[in-house]
Amino acid sequence: MVKLICIDLDGTLLNDKKQISDQDKQVISLARQAAHITIFTGRSYFSALPYLEELGIDIPVVFQNGALIATPFERRVIHQISLNTKVALEALKHARRRGIYTVVYESFFSPQDMLVEKEYRGAFEYYFSYNMHRVRTVSDLAQAVRDRDSIAEIALIGKSRAVETLVQELEMCCPKAFTAVKNQKKDETVFTEIFGPNTGKEKALDVMLNIYGIDPFQVMFVGDNYNDSEIMRKVGYSVAMDNAPEDIKKIARFTTASNNDSGVSLAIKKFVLGEDI
Incomplete structure (x- = not known):
């Protein structure tokens, strides 16, 4: 059972116009009843903040590929590597x-x-x-x-x-x-x-696992690029976008639709909400 959903932004949740589709927003809102949902991004705090506000995410978020973990609105730093x-x-x-x-x-x-x-x-x-x-x-x-x-x-x-x-x-x-x-x-x-040393989305995942008292097999990660490869190898439910490089698709357990076709919501429906897609 998935207890934590970690989603990348660029090339994953964001389409090529740098927008979140209504379908993705609706499904993410629905899935909050079943699992914690957060963002794992390479973006900086201020670069990611508008999307976090749009989604209403107020639990710890991973920024800059794991160099920073902080709460979006209180700006409480949980983990930082310079x-x-x-x-x-x-x-x-x-x-x-x-x-x-x-x-x-x-x-x-x-x-x-x-x-x-x-x-x-x-x-x-x-x-x-x-x-x-x-x-x-x-x-x-x-x-x-x-x-x-x-x-x-x-x-x-x-x-x-x-x-x-x-x-x-x-x-x-x-x-x-x-x-x-x-x-x-x-x-x-x-x-x-x-x-700084020991930085990566896969390292940041360890911090999140400790916060929520879960193991990697209860985590779903959705991503699209090379900085997502190691965390994909670590989680129980790894999902690559259809627009991801072939190297990344080979690592992931499942390939969903592209970032322009609301691929994130399709993955959540399959692995979290139990819908056939």
Whole structure:
């Protein structure tokens, strides 16, 4: 029996217009009678908050791939893992040398949290178009973070091989001091995030299991991308969206309809409400 439903936002609950369908909202409301429902997202607190308000979710939510767990309205922090500034500076140094585009996310609770040195051009332009209100341009990222003890995270955007090599170099100089989370891939370009140690949606799940006194086999997770792969391996009911990469669909127990076809509600109907779909 499913006792906790964890849902990703982008590419999962949100359609391509960044909206939640009426069908998904209705089914989520109905399923609250059977299970706890929360969001597990890569988004920051302020970026996710409008959707949490729309859904009326007031239990702990996982933000930034598990680096932050907090209650949406009281903003009570339950779990937080920051990235040490020394590790961030090493990542920035290697990224500059390899020509990898970097974004510094300076804090968990800043509406304008994204620091960049220049405008981004490439495979992930759509991400920046949706998040321009969060972006501040600085002359030197290293200088901007040097006086801080820690930051929330760094994003690395570049060719797969170059980013993988950078992560390996970082592991050699800063072992066990960070977590690299591959978020998305478009052709040969990846969007990889560098967090503090022991970060991931699968790690955040352990915190949630402890809160509710349940085991992973009583959890349903619905997601669509590479940052969802490890938690999909851990839960009893793993669901991939039809728009997910084939690698992710192979991991999931069940594939539902796409994010544009209210796939989340179909999965909830099948595994929680017991409806044939």
